Amino acid sequence: MRSDYAGSGSVPENRTPWRLLEDWISAAHDAGSEEPEAMCLATSGPEGPSARFLLLRGLDAAGLRFYTNYESRKGRDLESEARCEACFWWPETQRQVRVAGRASRLSAETSDSYFLSRPMGSRWSAAASRQSREIESRHVLLEEVARLQREFPQGPPRPAGWGGYLLAPERWEFWIGRPGRLHERHVFVKAGSAWRRTLLAP
Ligand SMILES: Cc1cc2nc3c(=O)[nH]c(=O)nc-3n(C[C@H](O)[C@H](O)[C@H](O)COP(=O)(O)O)c2cc1C
Secondary structure (H helix, E strand, C coil): CCCCCCCCCCCCCCCCHHHHHHHHHHHHHHCCCCCCCEEEEEEEECCEEEEEEEECCEEECCEEEEEEECCCHHHHHHHHCCEEEEEEEECCCCEEEEEEEEEEECCHHHHHHHHHHCCHHHHHHHHHCCCCCCCCCHHHHHHHHHHHHHHCCCCCCCCCCEEEEEEEEEEEEEEECCHHHCCEEEEEEEECCEEEEEEECC
8 A cells, every 4th residue: 555645734933833733633623533632652661662542631831631540551651751752643634743752640630620521431431440451351340330330329539540641742743744755844842941943854
């Protein structure tokens, strides 16, 4: 399989990187992307590198927010090595964004309020699942959900081991696919309180 790229748009001079990511997520959504906020997060830890998709759940000048289980593989990785990188790819607009930085836990209050905003089904699942641990069978998991539903008919509290992270960016790369593989790569690197912009060869 071999497709050529003809991504559109450009990277305006005066847009901050996080605003630009916001623009590109909206553009992907308008172009028909079903999960424009899905990003692949790469971490590294004692067991080596690992990557998985997550949903972006907050974005502003401070960085990218996402929620997960702190005791999962990624959670354990981030405790030992805070540096990580998130990567978005939208085939609909032929654009990619990479955001590298350091992840730190969000406050318990922020995680609580996000947890309570989630649909009930997601709350039961988060409470029942010891993410990334081996389980005996799917049946055991369903039993645990049923047990929690009996114990907390109004919905489970946020598990202590589940919460959010802020990825504070140190480097952003905005990539636009262009014909003949002559792609555009715009990089923003942290320089004090500003961003230094450069262009990379494709
Ligand atoms: C599109 C998509 C979105 C996902 N969003 C999340 C998420 O926001 N949080 C999460 O913990 N897992 C999410 N997952 C599941 C993760 O990819 C992964 O299976 C899980 O977090 C365990 O990863 P780990 O063992 O590397 O820690 C998502 C998966 C997909 C395919």
